């Protein structure tokens with residue numbers, strides 16, 4: 001039977017199943033807080049049963065909007081930051097093959113999704129604006145608060161471009177807003193202008209929102225089957241309902257993290273041997289980083305792409321400070337196959353690999369790397385994913401959400417808030433001269449070394 005599993009048996013010399021099993025009482029407690037909705041952040045548990053309770057009417061509306069976008073445009077500019085873009089980007093990078101090397105020959109129209117508002121890089125926005133010349137485009141602006149600076153600025157820029165190109169009336173049909181039901185500047189603007197709007201439920205935080213329209217609209221617009229994605233998530237919801245560590249792989253993953261953290265391992269590397277997982281790792285970093293990094297606690301989540309990074313960071317992982325552990329994503333079945341050519345000579349010393357599959361070679365690299373890292377004192381857990389499909393990516397993302405909530409409760413923090421991110425914003429607003437922050441501006445300017 002295909003399933004996403006988490007296995008630490010290769011690391012038996014460093015961490016035993018027994019030590020994980022001993023955490024069952026802590027898991028039970030965290031499970032209770034989560035499922036009885038009595039823990040910190042309980043007002044943000046809308047994601048927990050979201051896949052199984054999703055509103056069919058809303059899915060229909062999302063599919064209709066996705067179709068309209070595909071009909072009216074070649075490009076969808078998705079504007080958002082953090083949880084308001086990473087989930088969709090992760091799924092697209094994993095599943096939309098055209099993202100690798102452009103539109104695939106012979107395929108039906110594939111809408112290209114590009115991102116903006118996830119930074120304030122002038123060069124990037126300048127070139128994107130120019131690249132859009134001569135391309136039909138629509139915008140999906142996504143912000144739960146409706147007030148985040150980076151997407152708000154990008155929205156101004158691309159809305160202006162859209163209005164100049166299509167005029168006020170037509171551009172209104174090309175702007176899709178995903179935001180809070182009531183609050184925020186974006187909601188106000190959407191109501192005023194009559195943009196088609198989608199709601200981010202109050203009880204779902206940004207980093208847990210990929211199965212809401214935050215993720216599903218851009219994913220559907222890219223031509224990916226959102227029913228499959230949600231079906232995978234619903235399957236995970238059901239399979240990961242039990243608190244029993246033996247049968248709940250997400251809880252085993254949470255317990256493994258918690259155990260290693262107690263042993264002084266404060267950095268987790270999420271590694272994969274498949275470059276298409278890059279943005280899934282970025283999404284995972286926000287999920288765990290914002291959920292756990294608080295009260296001067298928490299594992300620092302980072303990621304590496306192998307074998308690429310074995311040639312840059314491999315030395316550190318093998319032999320640097322022993323404060324790290326690794327979680328390796330292993331996809332059981334790769335979609336495509338490439339053979340090492342038989343060139344009839346052995347000038348490059350690769351004769352022993354002729355006619356062998358690249359997937360197999362990559363897999364041997366995975367096995368060799370895991371064994372080397374374990375020998376070097378780095379515990380490694382293997383997260384096996386049956387295949388890169390919408391279903392299993394939906395399953396995997398829910399798996400991480402659930403394990404993150406449990407892991408956060410085991411750590412003793414509120415996994416659903418992010419008070420620390422406000423500090424840079426307060427300083428930035430004040431330095432930019434936001435009215436009402438003059439006093440702080442003086443203090444900051446005096447502090448900044450010229």
Ligand SMILES: O=P(O)(O)OC[C@H]1O[C@](O)(CO)[C@@H](O)[C@@H]1O
Pocket residue numbers: 081082083084142143144145146147148151206207290418421
């Ligand atoms: O959707 P919003 O409100 O624009 O927020 C975007 C991101 O910014 C943060 O609030 C951090 O500032 C994240 O938690 C969130 O995912």
